[in-house]
Amino acid sequence: MNEKEIIGREAVAAKRKQYFYPCTQHFYRNSPQLVRGSMQHVYDENGKKYTDFFAGVSVVACGHCNPAITERTIHQLQQLQHTTTIYLTQPNVDLAERLEKVLPGELRRTFFVNSGSEANEGAMLLARLHTGRKGFIALESGLHGRTNLTMSVTGLSMWRTDKYLDEDVTFIRRPYDPELTPAQAAERSLEDLKKVLEEKGDTIAAMIAEPIQGNGGMILPELSYFRSVKTLLDQYGVLLIADEIQTGFGRTGTMFAMEHFGVVPDIITMAKALGNGVPVAAFATNDDIARSLNTPSASTFGGNPVSAATALAVLDYIEAERLPERAERLGAKLREGLLDLQRSYPGTIADVRGAGLMLGAELRAGGAAENAALTDEVLEEMKDRGYLIGKNGVGRNVLAFQPPLVITEEDIGGLLQALDGTLARILAEAAPSADV
Template sequence: MDGQFIGREAVAAKRKQYFYPCTQHFYRDAPQLVRGSMQHVYDENGKKYTDFFAGVSVVACGHCNPAITERTIEQLRRLQHTTTVYLTEPSVLLAERLESVLPGNLRRTFFVNSGSEANEGALLLARLHTGRKGFIALESGLHGRTNLTMSVTGLSMWRTDKYLDEDVAFIRRPFDPELTLAEASEISLADLKAVLAAKGDTIAALIAEPIQGNGGMIMPEPGYFRAVKELLELHGILLIADEIQTGFGRTGAMFAMEHFGVVPDIVTMAKALGNGVPVAAFAAGDEIAASLNTPSASTFGGNPVSAATALAVLDYIEAERLPERAALLGARLKAGLRELQDRYPALVADVRGTGLMLGMELRGAGSAESAALTDDVLEDLKNQAYLVGKNGVGRNVLAFQPPLVIMEEDIDGLLAALDSTLARLGAQV
């Protein structure tokens, strides 16, 4: 493979020269990735890495999965682009197919290109339907990089606009490392009740990730969202489930809200739906969807190539039973991570999440040391040919979100590599 690529040093230099300074990567010595195949990616020197991050939950069906890629190419050769002002088959077939997997009565779909756009559209729909302006969001949530989605984002590092919409009330997330999940949920619900009592008649919707990804793999106790939905309904407020990162099997269910027995009013989706091809959407039932009735469109939303790809993705998820696979393999991975927590209690503070959306919170002497420790673990695992992510308010949570096609031997290998890394770093403490 030598000579076919300009090399990581040249790529890094050009990136520094031509990208905005906000664009960063995880590693001190970052590999140049040039090829992918299912759960593996390869650098310019041919080194194979096992991917346990999947582009932040995107390639759930695996890199360059031939069952999907061939259908993308077939559509690309037939008809690449039109807009919704013309009739095309792939997008309507995709909308019809989504109704069969979406919860409850959600059957109307508006296609866009990204998770930010999907959440922006859902927030707009909530305002149109309720005639209200305000929103409620959870601390540490992440919903996008447009102005309105950034406004309802509760992670300070992603709130870069100084002029965000101020009509957003934040409530504490149903997680606190010093409390039980039940206690944290009660505090969060108390915050919600206070907001509703003060200005419930001005709120259009509450938006929440069923499991906070970038917030640190935060999963509330089972009854939390049922209580939230009941409180919102008393005030005519909609519940928007941001399933951008959790949707399409990752958590062991098609959509993560299924774990809580709640049907949201609006669902947003992206990432895994296209397995690397940009496609996103927000969905609602007939009554709410009817409120978006003036002419509107997304130039590339639901284009034939993206729609054909998403149909192939849904076929593959069903044929390979990926939600069930995620539940089974996730249990194996979580058990292994908890064994490491028991082995290295000075380094590992917590293991949490469900399915193949798991987090391991690391701890050092303080917040800066915890973040530095996490970076050291990422670097060492990368050197051992395993790619994992990081998230959390303090950027000290290892994120395990591999393609759902990962194998048992991949999990066992990752656990052995992590064991070696923690043992080496622990000896330095």
């Protein structure tokens, strides 16, 4: 886009209002028009630089417009842009072969699709076909997609917009409660799971869960939790679907977040970081379960040459730059800094949680409305200071830090300094004036 084509933030906002559905929102009161990106930075229409600590919700893990990746994307565009899976092409089989080397356990069969929602939908279909059962178990406050079935297993009310969702879904309490210890919260969730399995385990196809709930507020369960979940599910022949849409490909310090728990799921779903901004997603499983998806099928865009070539470049870059190890190291630095800020603002930063470079800081200012308003004010000022961060959580009051994994210690230091200044200013303005 050249300068003559840049219409400016007000014109973009006006066109969105005129042509988009009302559901399409944006974070800021004064939102910039982003026109260019380079690794961990993006630039607005006025040339202002922002350090991106959200990465398009965990998407551009390898950085915006990373030349090591985009050059291979462009090359493939110039060779062969599109076929469907009914033709033989090399990039998608090379990608499937490469994924086998990084997927946990015996997971080696891959079906390529376009988005995380479609990957989860396909995984749930596979579970039904393999088990011959219809029902699902899901965690409260999870997010799995915008299709009817994935929305049905989504436990966040703001994302359950369809009034006619699948009724064969049972929700159990998630392994988190600020009033309980992590062990107590995990045990309560496991008791819920035991009860559901005892009552109707023979009707349940699978349990679907995010290893770390992203939109639910960066919830990392106790590390024994999913081992206990898998043991219980196996007793009833219920499959475990790991939704690694946000957590996959190095973000949490391991290639896949389930590795933290020492668990190999029956089916794993992936998207976001796999394409670094190019739409590509997949669900993978072992040979035995894969045999159940055997009637003729195809995916028009899934695994197309451009997305597959891009994903191969992504995996090469992750390996060459050791991004999981980098996320673990830099994530520890960011967590340490956030905990220091929590000690400085103990009544405002209620909790710091997550893993690797998938961290959340929960803010408190009073009731739910005040908490959300404070979070929005922090996002607005951090944007003005040149840092883009996200928000999530049940009450939309958790600052979300999910940057490109190519950020530096200097970036983290600048972010923490800006966040310190932002909180100090906001709290000083909110404090009652001293009597004269």
